[in-house]
Amino acid sequence: MLGRRTVLFGAGACALCGCSGALHRLPGVEPGRLGLASTEIGAGALPARRDLSDEEVFATLRAAQARLLGPATGVCREIGSGVCEWRFRASRDRTMNASAGGDGLVVVNRGIVEYARSEDEVAFVLAHEIGHHAANHVSQGGRNTAVGAVLGGLLLGGLAAAAGASSAVGDAAQAGMRAGGAVGRISFSKEQEREADYIAAVILHRAGYDLRKARGFLVTMARASNRRETGMLDTHPAGPERLAAYDRAAAEVLASNGRLPARA
DSSP: OHHHHHHHHHHHHHHHHOSOOOSBOOOOOOHHHHHHHHHHHHTSOOOOOOOOOHHHHHHHHHHHHHHHHHHHHHHHHHHOSSOOOOEEEEEOOOSSOEEEEGGGEEEEEHHHHHHOSSHHHHHHHHHHHHHHHHTTHHHHHHHHHHHHHHHHHHHHHHHHHHTTOGGGHHHHHHHHHHHHHHHHHHTTHHHHHHHHHHHHHHHHHHTTOOHHHHTHHHHHHHHHHOOOSOOTTOSSOOHHHHHHHHHHHHHHHHHHTSOOOOBO
16 A cells, blocks of 8 residues: 555656656657667776876866856856856765756766766766756756645645544654655656756757767766666666667757757
């Protein structure tokens, strides 16, 4: 029963919030492309982390930031929905991670630069986080969390009341709010990640970066995570799905000479 209630709750959250989460129409991914991406990821090993000085790390980040800024601002203004002024911060964390936070903040771990094999790959990471801001994903994620929490509290609290467990209604509602907030937070995130990758490809193309070189970091991250399938509650697409989606996006961007996709 718990599993079934969870599924029903997830469906309700999607009905209330809408499950796309993307501002633009994103291309689908065919099974054949997924298979090719999975084969490519499995055919190689994770590259060794490079031993770089602080000066080398900062120089690479500054170069990519300077080259991306103009094209990224133009793309953001075309979208017209999100934050188009960004604050960049480098972290000493050596993991392959970056994040987009409130007020246009973009944080990039030094591990990104240490594992990247070219400036194109570093630029992809920066452009991806900029894409989250440009599409207003950060604010949207906060709203989704709040809506999911309300829905979860109402649903589980109502189930406890219907079962005659009046003393447990408060606890059930609190548990529902926690679960609902989690579902609301992730119900859009896979589509948002795909959209941020697409926007990144547009920005990279306009900035003169090589989209094929840039995709190398998606391969590296996929090999590091070793995930091959995307689960319902995953916040990011698994490696093969994300790589195949990026390849479709890159093909569209090159064919259109850097246009954004149609709005959803």
